[in-house]
Amino acid sequence: MKISQILNKAVLQLKECNKPSPRLDAEVILANLLEVERLYFILHKDQDIQEDLVEEYKQLIGRRCKGEPVAYIVGHQEFMGLDFIVNKKVLIPRPDTEILVEYVVEYIKQREEDVNILDIGCGSGAIGLSIASQFPKSQVTLVDISPEALELAKENARKLNIKNGQFVLSDCFESISDKYHIIVSNPPYIPAKDIEDLQIEVSTYEPRGALDGGIDGLDFYRRIATEAKEYLLKGSLLAFEIGYNQGNAVIEILKENDYKHVKKLKDLGGNDRIVVGELKTGSKK
Template sequence: MATVAQMLLWAGKELESTSETPMLDARVILAHVIGKDSIYVMTERDVVLPRAHEWVYREAIERRKKGTPIAYITGMKEFMGMDFRVSESVLIPRADTEVLVEKSIEILRDRKEAKVLDLCCGSGAIGLSIAKFVGGSHVVLADISQEAIGVSKENAFMLGLEGRAEFVVSDLFEGVSGSFDLIASNPPYISGEDMEKLPKDVADFEPHGALYGGEDGLDFYRKITENAISHLNRGGVLIFEIGYDQGDEVMDIMKRNGFKGIQLFRDLSGRPRVVFGELVPET
């Protein structure tokens, strides 16, 4: 049997050729396997691992060597300061998407009992984060994937939000009823050209149905914007995550469909990340 230090040393060497952060990966995966935090792994280096843990760890490191994202190995990903369960049926939540959530929270701050739709919800990270930070809000989470809805339900349970969330298996608005104060969506938006340039850990492991947005990457923006009008309350807001080069096109799509006050926001890297507009009340 091996100690924590010995297994970390072995794993770090195994991952050197495939990971930019081999020792960090080794620690994160080991902490997950033994059910401890990273501090324990770094300080209790002489602890001898049970044989069962060693076997599981070796298998996990082999998966990482093949490019499997760490979030799919651990089944968890942090987002907005909370832990979300993920599986290979959903995209891994990214920190850049927090810009969309933060803007949504700001928009809904003064709205009581806001009703929100998270369309193409995946893990539910967007909608459930909004529900967590906007008191009184009620969120409907919709996705075409039954497996994704299952993951969203798990996350709602983990976060104690079951009573404030509904779940719908739906092809965009097909199975969605009612109207909303805010519709948030991080839809598939990778173009045909960019699909061929995706990093290996994305292209080989994350669900292509949640990535490909048509030849120009804008198919879902068109469909959602055209249909959102009949599902928004007057004064309601449609908010999107966008690709780094799609800002002008998405803003134009929203303008042509009657949205007003359209704005673009950038992520922490300075790249265009979020576009939103309001369905202005008729006068």
């Protein structure tokens, strides 16, 4: 079967099961299977594909049709220009989270010293490792409660050749004893009752432990903002990703907990996406 025929068939199938970007999905999955770039298809549309690969491709398109995200099917996702391995034990890194990383990167550039950074709920390592890769003299500690997530974050560090990351299996701060200039987190923040209403890609395939933020979605913001005070150096930064409608509530939580210069910033879609603040008090260096 020729590449163009295989792709057209897959696009049709994905349209029939209402996937929003059928051509892109079909091409990305085939490119990954054939280990080529998508551009390859323009020049090689008449190339014949071996029958066993065609069969394998059909299975993969079937998985996509049932709702499995493309990133889990191909096993990796680009984030901050780095290629992260992903699997069903971790949240797929989102483009919106790059806003949080970019804010932290700019904040570090303003400081002249090397910094100690803590990433709580690291998942694949997207946030912590992206920061670590840009500041090789900084020390980044990546924490997750999920052993599988932590293993994957370590694997990503090895693959990306990032040497300044440390990995700690911990329920938030429970196994942490150092002090940090920056604590960053994209915690679970979906209100528990809303999870089932999310698109199937998220509700069925992404790990519940990466989504569930308690009754109102704010459990982790309350816990981290309170407990972080013991682990942040004076004047240091707490930076959160938030849900689009949680900006004011998270600002209040930070203000109640003695953070100053508290503000929210928007993502490229115009939604509130991050809240940051600096600790008024806290440990001196």
